[in-house]
Amino acid sequence: xxxxxxxxxxxxxxxxxxxxxxxxxxxxxxxxxxxxxxxxxxxxxxxxxxxxxxxxxxxxxxxxxxxxxxxxxxxxxxxxxxxxxxxxxxxxxxxxxxxxxxxxxxxxxxxxxxxxxxxxxxxxxxxxxxxxxxxxxxxxxxxxxxxxxxxxxxxxxxxxxxxxxxxxxxxxxxxxxxxxxxxxxxxxxxxxxxxxxxxxxxxxxxxxxxxxxxxxxxxxxxxxxxxxxxxxxxxxxxxxxxxxxxxxxxxxxxxxxxxxxxxxxxxxxxxxxxxxxxxxxxxxxxxxxxxxxxxxxxxxxxxxxxxxxxxxxxxxxxxxxxxxxxxxxxxxxxxxxxxxxxxxxxxxxxxxxxxxxxxxxxxxxxxxxxxxxxxxxxxxxxxxxxxxxxxxxxxxxxxxxxxxxxxxxxxxxxxxxxxxxxxxxxxxxxxxxxxxxxxxxxxxxxxxxxxxxxxxxxxxxxxxxxxxxxxxxxxxxxxxxxxxxxxxxxxxxxxxxxxxxxxxxxxxxxxxxxxxxxx
Ligand code: AHR
Numbered sequence: 425x426x427x428x429x430x431x432x433x434x435x436x437x438x439x440x441x442x443x444x445x446x447x448x449x450x451x452x453x454x455x456x457x458x459x460x461x462x463x464x465x466x467x468x469x470x471x472x473x474x475x476x477x478x479x480x481x482x483x484x485x486x487x488x489x490x491x492x493x494x495x496x497x498x499x500x501x502x503x504x505x506x507x508x509x510x511x512x513x514x515x516x517x518x519x520x521x522x523x524x525x526x527x528x529x530x531x532x533x534x535x536x537x538x539x540x541x542x543x544x545x546x547x548x549x550x551x552x553x554x555x556x557x558x559x560x561x562x563x564x565x566x567x568x569x570x571x572x573x574x575x576x577x578x579x580x581x582x583x584x585x586x587x588x589x590x591x592x593x594x595x596x597x598x599x600x601x602x603x604x605x606x607x608x609x610x611x612x613x614x615x616x617x618x619x620x621x622x623x624x625x626x627x628x629x630x631x632x633x634x635x636x637x638x639x640x641x642x643x644x645x646x647x648x649x650x651x652x653x654x655x656x657x658x659x660x661x662x663x664x665x666x667x668x669x670x671x672x673x674x675x676x677x678x679x680x681x682x683x684x685x686x687x688x689x690x691x692x693x694x695x696x697x698x699x700x701x702x703x704x705x706x707x708x709x710x711x712x713x714x715x716x717x718x719x720x721x722x723x724x725x726x727x728x729x730x731x732x733x734x735x736x737x738x739x740x741x742x743x744x745x746x747x748x749x750x751x752x753x754x755x756x757x758x759x760x761x762x763x764x765x766x767x768x769x770x771x772x773x774x775x776x777x778x779x780x781x782x783x784x785x786x787x788x789x790x791x792x793x794x795x796x797x798x799x800x801x802x803x804x805x806x807x808x809x810x811x812x813x814x815x816x817x818x819x820x821x822x823x824x825x826x827x828x829x830x831x832x833x834x835x836x837x838x839x840x841x842x843x844x845x846x847x848x849x850x851x852x853x854x855x856x857x858x859x860x861x862x863x864x865x866x867x868x869x870x871x872x873x874x875x876x877x878x879x880x881x882x883x884x885x886x887x888x889x890x891x892x893x894x895x896x897x898x899x900x901x902x903x904x905x906x907x908x909x910x911x912x913x914x915x916x917x918x919x920x921x922x923x924x925x926x927x928x929x930x931x932x933x934x935x936x937x938x939x940x941x942x943x
Contacts, residue, residue, distance in 0.1 A: 476851065476878075476879040476880065476881055476927065477849055477850060477851035477852030477855070477878055477879070477880050477881070478849070478850045478851060478880070478881045478883055479847060479848070479849050479857060479868065479870075479880050479881070479882055479883060479884070480847065480848050480849075480850075480883040480884075481845060481846075481847050481859050481866060481868070481883065481884040481885065482845060482846040482847065482848070483845055483861070483866075483884075483885050483942070485845060485846035486843055486844065486845050486846075487796075487797060487798075487799055487800055487844040487845060487846055488798075488799035488800025488801070488843075488844055489799060489800075489842060489843055489844075490795070490796055490799040490840065490841070490842055490843065490844050490860060491757075491799070491802065491803050491804060492532050492842070493532055493533045493586075493803065493804035493805070494760075494792075494795050494799075494802055494804060494805040495529075495530070495531060495532055495533075495805070495833075495836070495837045496531050496532060496533030496534065496535065496585070496588070496761075496804055496805060496806035496807070497526070497529060497531040497533070497534055497535070497585070497806055497807050497809070497810045498534070498535040498536070498539070498761065498762060498806040498807060498808045498809045498810065499534065499535070499536050499537075499809055499810050499811070500536070500537060500538045500539035500540075500541055500809060500813065501537050501538065501539075501541045501545065501560060501563070501567050501571075502538070502539060502540075502541060502560075502562075502563045502773060502776070502809070502813050503563060503564075503565070503772050503773030503774070503776060503777070503812065503813050504772060504773070504777070504811075504812040504813070504819070505809055505810070505811055505812055505813040505815070506571050506811075507567075507568075507570075507571070508812065508819065508821075509522065509810075509811035509812045509813070509815075509817075509819055510522050510523070510526070510571075510579065510810070510811050511570070511571050511575075513568070513570060516570065518578075518579060518582070519819070519824070521819075521823075521824045522811055522817060522819060522824050523579075523582060523583075525817045525824060525826055525830075526583060526810060526811070526817065527582075527583060528826075528830075528834055529810075529816070529830070529833055529834055529837065530583075530584070530834075530837055530838075531583055531585045531806075531810075532584075532585055532586060533585055533586050533587075533588050533632065533804060533806060534576075534579070534580050534583065534585040534586070534587060534588060534806070534810075535588040535589075535590065535632075535634070535761055535806040536576050536587070536588070536589060536590070537550075537576070537589070537590065538562075538590055538637055539590070539637055539762075539808075539809075540562050540563070540637060540638065540641075540644055540645075541560065541562045541563060542590045542591070542592055542593075542594075542634075542636065542637040543562065543592060543593075543594035543595060543636075543637070543644055543645045543646050544560075544561045544562055544592070544594070544595055544645060545592055545596075546592065546595075546596060546600065547572070547573055547600070547604045547607070548600075548603075549567075549569045549572065550569045550571065550572020550573055550575075551572050551573050551574060551607070551618070551619075551622055552618065552621075552622055555568060555569035555570060555572070556569060557569070561645065562644075562645065563773050563774065564773055564774075565773070573589075573604075573607065573608065574619075574622055574623070574624055577608075577624070577628050586630075586631060586632065587608075587628060587630045587632070588630075588632035588633075588634065588675075588761070588804075588806065589604065589608070589630055589632070589633055589634065590633075590634035590635075590636070590637050590675075591604065591633060591634065591635060591636065591661065591665070592636075593635060593636035593639060593646065593648060593654075593657055593658075593661065594636070594644075594645055594646040594647060594648075595645070598657075598660045598661045598663075598664045598665075599664060601633075601661055601664065601665055602661075602664035602665045602667070602668045603615050603668075605630070605633070605665045605668040605669050605672060606668045606669075607619050608627065608628045608629075608630040609627045609628065609629055609630055609668065609669040609672070610627060610668065610669070611627060630672070631671070631672060631673050632672075632673050632675060632804070633665060633672050633673065633674055633675065634674075634675040634677075634699065634759075634761060635658050635661050635662065635674055635675065635676055635677065636648065636654070636658075636677050637677065638677065638679075638701065639654050639677045639679075640654075640677070640679035640680070640683055651679075651682075651683045651686040651687060652686065652690075654677060654687070655686065655687065655690045655691055658676060658687075658691055659691070659694070662674055662691075662694045663747065663749075666694070666747075666749040667748060667749060670749035670750055673696040673697065674694060674695060674696050674697070675696065675697040675698075675699050675759045675761060676691055676695045676697070676698055676699065677699055678698040678699045678700050678728065678758075681727055681728075681731060684698060684728055684731050685731055685735060688731055688732060688735035688736045688756065689735050692735065692736035692737070692740070692752070692756060693740045693743055693751040693752055694751060694752055695736070695752065695756055696752055696754065696756065696757070696803075697756070697757050697758065697759035697761075697803050697804065698728065698732065698756060698757075698758055698759065699758075699759045699760075699761045700724065700725070700728060700758055700759070700760050700761075701760075701761070701762040701763070701808075702721040702724070702725075702760055702762070702763045702764075702791075703762070703763070703764055703765065703766040703808070703814075704717040704718045704720075704721055704764075704765050704766075704787060704791065705717055705765065705766055705767050705768075706767065706783070708768070711781075711783040711873075711900050712873065712874075714765070714783060714784070714786075714787045714873075715786075715787065715790055715856075715873050718787055718790050718791055718794065721763075721791070721794065722794045722797070722798070725758065725760075725794065725798050725801070725802070726798070728758055728801075729758070729798060729800075729801040732755075732756050732757075732758070732801060736755070736756040738755040739753075739755075740752050757801060757802065757803025757804070758798075758801050758802050758803060759803055759804045759805070760795070760802060760804070760805035760806075761804065761805070761806050762806065762808035763791065763805055763806075763807060763808060764807055764808045764809070764814045765778070765780065765784050765787055765788070765814070765829070766778070766814060767784075770814075772812065772813070773813075776813045776814055777812055777813065777815075777818070778814055778815075779827070779903050779905070780816075780827040780828050780829045780903065781828060781900060781901050781902060781903050782828050782897035782898075782899065782900050782901070782902040782903075782913065782914070782933065783873075783900040783901070783933075784828060784829050785828040785829045785831060785832050785895070785897070785914070785935070786832075786871055786872075786873050786900075786933065786935060787873075788829045788832045788833060789832040789836070789856075789869065789871045789895075789935040790856045790871045790873065792832065792833075792836045792840075792858075792869070793856050793857065793858035793869050793871060794858075796840065796844045796858035796859075796860055796869065797844065797858055799843075799844035800844075807833065811824075815827070816829045816830035816833055817830065818906055819906075820906050823906055823909045824909075825904050825905070825906055825909050826904060826912070827903070827904055828897065828902065828903060828904060828913065828914055831895055831914045831916065832895060832935050835893060835895060835916075835935070835937060836869065836937070839867055839893060839937045839939065840860045840867050840869060840937070841860035841861040841862040841863075841865065841866075841867050842860070842861075842862055843860060843861050843862070843863070844858065844859070844860050845859045845860065845861055845866075846859070847859040847868065849880075852878045852880065854872070854873065854874045854878075855870060855871065855872055855878060855880075855930065856870070856871040856873070857869065857870050857871075861942065863942070864941060864942060865939055865940070865941055865942065866884055866885075866886055866939065866940055866941075866942050867937055867938070867939050868882075868884070868936075868937070868938040868939075869935075869936075869937055870930055870935070870936045870937075870938065871934075871935050871936075872930045872931065872932055872933060872934050872935075872936075873933070874932060874933070875932040875933060876932050877929050877930060877931050877932050878929070878930045879927055879928075879929050880927065880928050880929070880930060881926060881927050882925075882926050882927070882928055882938070883926075884940070885942060885943045886940035886941060886942055886943060887940070887941050887942070887943045888923065888940060888941050889920050889921055889922065889923050889925070889940065890920075890921040890925060890928065890938050890939065890940045891918065891919070891920050891921070891938070891939045891940070892917075892918070892919045892920075892921060892928065892936055892937075892938050893916070893917075893918050893936065893937040893938075893939070894916070894917045894918075894919070894931065894934060894935070894936050895914060895915070895916055895934065895935040895936075896914075896915050896917075896931060896933065896934045896935075897913045897914050897915065897933070898913060899933075900933055902914075
């Protein structure tokens with residue numbers, strides 16, 4: 425059995441690379457040693473062995489194309505997410521150590537500026553020379569607006585990520601939102617010229633625009649809690665924004681099924697994506713309850729998928745030419761534009777700075793399996809958030825670390841294929857599995873949230889040897905912390921199984937991506 429190094433991949437191909445070069449599958453070693461910290465070999469836990477289970481891949485049952493955009497990230501003007509997180513306000517620059525770690529996630533999409541802060545955010549405060557200091561009325565503290573639209577675009581460019589902006593439907597106006605589209609995407613007109621004067625000649629071509637954020641929330645500083653109010657205002661915003669740039673894609677706010685039904689019924693001709701926010705959590709002292717919570721999220725995706733089928737035709741047949749812009753061109757998809765794990769007892773602003781354990785990392789992998797199973801209807805997803813707030817990356821003034829959850833986020837992005845295929849598992853109910861392919865390689869994603877090792881018989885149309893990419897940690901409670909930045913509790917191992925191997929043992933509390941060439 426060939427066994428390789430225990431370093432984690434520091435650099436992943438972009439989703440485009442992955443689709444164009446499906447056979448490039450070599451890990452690149454971390455050149456600085458900083459990104460991943462010291463690795464410790466992970467113990468393989470076999471408390472008791474369950475009887476062999478059978479995993480069967482149904483290659484003739486594709487479940488849909490996995491959008492590369494499901495691996496997006498989200499940053500908000502909230503606490504230490506931007507100032508003290510991605511940006512060093514004393515040095516007036518993006519923190520290079522943090523940028524390097526965010527790059528390791530290779531996000532294809534970055535959502536900004538909120539979140540709830542969208543409801544009080546005015547984009548004109550964040551461009552040009554005059555940057556007013558404002559109270560962050562939503563999350564507390566001050567926003568000096570040193571990071572605004574142009575800086576955000578620069579960050580996206582440095583990451584190779586497409587920008588995704590959310591517009592203010594509460595204290596803002598439709599005209600202000602349309603002017604933002606003009607600033608970002610226009611040429612020759614007033615706000616486009618302002619962008620040029622600010623040093624950015626070429627349009628940013630921002631495609632993804634969220635109309636508001638969680639508008640149903642009564643506690644927030646919005647007024648659109650009645651879905652019909654949202655619908656009326658969303659039409660107005662969409663018209664003005666689309667008249668600036670008819671090619672933009674709109675993400676409409678979703679909520680509970682009743683809200684979603686009304687949105688789909690009324691807005692479907694212009695709704696490219698319906699948004700869902702999915703935050704899983706566990707009950708105190710019951711790590712397994714995290715997976716019950718994730719199962720509930722999967723149930724809500726299923727309900728929303730069924731609603732999209734029922735209320736939104738795949739194509740828009742009638743649309744008045746007097747709108748002066750085209751209707752939606754593709755079937756409505758779900759935008760999971762906030763997803764993550766939100767536990768009680770964090771630190772910082774609104775207790776949103778979380779310590780993520782290895783159990784949470786197992787949860788992230790299970791969540792990503794959910795996205796693969798529902799690939800047909802999920803158009804994009806952005807993990808909430810990126811640095812310090814509900815985040816895979818944590819910082820203090822001088823140091824930054826990757827939390828446990830960083831590693832499944834990075835590994836799935838690197839290895840999973842672009843097409844989801846059906847897979848069934850008999851005899852091991854506790855395991856979570858998903859399968860994907862690029863037409864040449866099959867990738868099985870397996871999560872074992874329980875302690876026992878399980879022997880799995882692999883019934884798959886593959887040839888040659890399997891390669892196993894295994895992530896483990898010493899215990900469910902293991903964490904990476906800023907106090908011990910040189911220690912990484914997460915262990916990665918890549919092993920090539922002997923030719924002809926058809927049974928694989930999944931270790932307890934582990935995440936495994938198994939790959940083999942298709943026959
Ligand atoms: O991600 C933190 C907050 O969670 C966002 O601002 C809001 O949209 C959600 O409720």
